[in-house]
Amino acid sequence: MRRALVLACVLAAAPSAWADRFVNGPYLQRATPTSVTLMWEADGSAPATITIHGAGAAARVIEVAATAHAEIVVDGLAPASRYRYEVALGERVAKGELTTAPPPGAPVPLTFVVYGDTRSSSDAHRRLVERIRAEVPDFLLGTGDLVDDGAQRSQWQTFFDVEGPLLADNVFYPALGNHDRQGRARSAEAYRARFALPDNGTDPERVYAFTYGPARFVVLDSNSSSFALTDQTAWLERELAAARQDRSIRQIFVVMHHPPYSISIHGGQRDLRERWTPLFEKYGVAAVFSGHDHCYQRAEAGGVHYFVSGGGGAPLYARGRRITALDAAAVKRYERVSHYLRVHVVGDRVEVTAVRVDGTPIETTAWGEAAVPEPLVAEVGAPVPEAPVPPVAALAATLPPRAGGGGGVPLVPVAAVGGLVVAAALVLTRKRRRPAGGRVGVGGGGAGWGGRGGGGEPAPGGLVVGCVSAAGAVRPPGAGAGAGRGGRAQAAPAPRPPGAGGAAPGVGRRAVGPWWPGGRRARGAGWVARRSAGGAGWARRRALRAGRAGPVGWPARPRRGGAPPRHRHRHRHRPPPPPSP
Numbered sequence: 001m002r003r004a005l006v007l008a009c010v011l012a013a014a015p016s017a018w019a020d021r022f023v024n025g026p027y028l029q030r031a032t033p034t035s036v037t038l039m040w041e042a043d044g045s046a047p048a049t050i051t052i053h054g055a056g057a058a059a060r061v062i063e064v065a066a067t068a069h070a071e072i073v074v075d076g077l078a079p080a081s082r083y084r085y086e087v088a089l090g091e092r093v094a095k096g097e098l099t100t101a102p103p104p105g106a107p108v109p110l111t112f113v114v115y116g117d118t119r120s121s122s123d124a125h126r127r128l129v130e131r132i133r134a135e136v137p138d139f140l141l142g143t144g145d146l147v148d149d150g151a152q153r154s155q156w157q158t159f160f161d162v163e164g165p166l167l168a169d170n171v172f173y174p175a176l177g178n179h180d181r182q183g184r185a186r187s188a189e190a191y192r193a194r195f196a197l198p199d200n201g202t203d204p205e206r207v208y209a210f211t212y213g214p215a216r217f218v219v220l221d222s223n224s225s226s227f228a229l230t231d232q233t234a235w236l237e238r239e240l241a242a243a244r245q246d247r248s249i250r251q252i253f254v255v256m257h258h259p260p261y262s263i264s265i266h267g268g269q270r271d272l273r274e275r276w277t278p279l280f281e282k283y284g285v286a287a288v289f290s291g292h293d294h295c296y297q298r299a300e301a302g303g304v305h306y307f308v309s310g311g312g313g314a315p316l317y318a319r320g321r322r323i324t325a326l327d328a329a330a331v332k333r334y335e336r337v338s339h340y341l342r343v344h345v346v347g348d349r350v351e352v353t354a355v356r357v358d359g360t361p362i363e364t365t366a367w368g369e370a371a372v373p374e375p376l377v378a379e380v381g382a383p384v385p386e387a388p389v390p391p392v393a394a395l396a397a398t399l400p401p402r403a404g405g406g407g408g409v410p411l412v413p414v415a416a417v418g419g420l421v422v423a424a425a426l427v428l429t430r431k432r433r434r435p436a437g438g439r440v441g442v443g444g445g446g447a448g449w450g451g452r453g454g455g456g457e458p459a460p461g462g463l464v465v466g467c468v469s470a471a472g473a474v475r476p477p478g479a480g481a482g483a484g485r486g487g488r489a490q491a492a493p494a495p496r497p498p499g500a501g502g503a504a505p506g507v508g509r510r511a512v513g514p515w516w517p518g519g520r521r522a523r524g525a526g527w528v529a530r531r532s533a534g535g536a537g538w539a540r541r542r543a544l545r546a547g548r549a550g551p552v553g554w555p556a557r558p559r560r561g562g563a564p565p566r567h568r569h570r571h572r573h574r575p576p577p578p579p580s581p
Helices: 002-019 122-132 153-167 189-193 229-245 270-275 277-282 325-330 392-398 411-431 525-532 536-546
Strands: 022-029 036-054 057-074 082-089 092-099 110-115 139-142 172-174 208-212 215-219 251-255 287-290 296-301 304-309 331-335 339-346 349-356 361-367
Touching: 022 057, 022 082, 022 092, 022 153, 022 172, 036 092, 110 122, 110 304, 122 153, 122 339, 172 215, 215 229, 229 251, 229 277, 270 277, 277 304, 296 325, 296 361, 304 339, 304 349, 325 331, 331 361
Parallel strands: 110 139, 139 172, 215 251, 251 287, 287 304
Antiparallel strands: 022 036, 036 057, 036 082, 082 092, 110 339, 208 215, 296 304, 296 331, 339 349, 349 361
């Protein structure tokens, strides 16, 4: 008796426990400037609570009565705004973000993603969804065939299990595919029960249109066996004519499952080419997005761009065996690959990028012109206002005072200008032709060939720059001091007669640190000593180039028939220097 009572209590509590679980969703539908529709499905009838955060306002709470299939319109929102929402179903809480649409005709840029034919392979479908989640679109467009059989509840469950994380943050507008229907009558009741779409078409939620900012979107049912095409054609022309007469609508896009042009297995649909493509061309439709053939295709005909995006997870299709001349002439690009389309609209410019499931782009197609921003500069011939130039005294007043007090202009700008003048003088000095007998010193600062500066001790006041120290002391030629880059100051050596070679004090060749130009490493004091001991090798080469004899002990080397000297490289085959006296 006790066991029976416990079992009865468990069975009575089971429905309520299972009712507190989401089967599908929550997911977003039908965004307007002031509202977004939230939908979900639970295991049983249960109440829920929706909490809206964002837009700088306090949290808003919406109580939902007990239901198993919820379709809640969250209104009272600001246009083109993003909100965070939470749906609490018993102890379970689902979170996401929703974005309202901009006002109709608002000249704002928009981005949306197009994909379709997600049936048959949940793994390929899941990989595509993960890639699309890296995008930040305003909404999503589906080209149909979401499931393989619309009558199978398990397939719809698989679709929402895969799409759940994506649809929780993005509004989804699908087109009805031939596999989404059910029964012999090919009805779409299961499709309609799971989506909340506009009901302004001839067949509610199967045929509809909506406006998002500066663009008008027309979604058609291209399944010819389920309805009369003539009824839908008249409605289509009215929609296209009204959109073209509205000056705030810059672009018109059409979405349907079957493509008018295709070179894949199914090929282009003849009925659609005869009935609808003339209307697309007449009213200037920007692009038509379709699926049905499981591949990527881009076609152009009559000034209209046609895209086939059927690589959402279904088995991929190869090229067809029987391709008509019209299809072959219209299709410009074909690739058998899983993919999606990313569409940017800015003013009159449309940019469509086909992206593979691995993230690499297939191609980008663009047309139209983007809105030109107002120029940031004055027009030609317009007077240019002159900025007032502050006097030197005003500039000096803005600088901090020198250490030790005192007025006047600080010496920092003067020292900088002086340094530039001295540097220019050094460059001009180096360009002058030096005598053949060696390098003549012209000042005390700077480093010699071996990284050594000119003679003397450093002057009070700091570093020597050329012949002028930072303290302003001017030194005569040969008397300066101060270490050049890579060397130390030393006493000035005795002057050498012309032709004696060696490195004279003064500017000479600038030091270059531990490495000698051309790859030879500086040898330190020993190498400098050999250079200073006679400089025979250097002097001999200079003498040979001039056609004269070198120093004592080295015979002249006559030229051969006026030919240039053989030793073209300065540092190759250097003869050993003679012993020091």
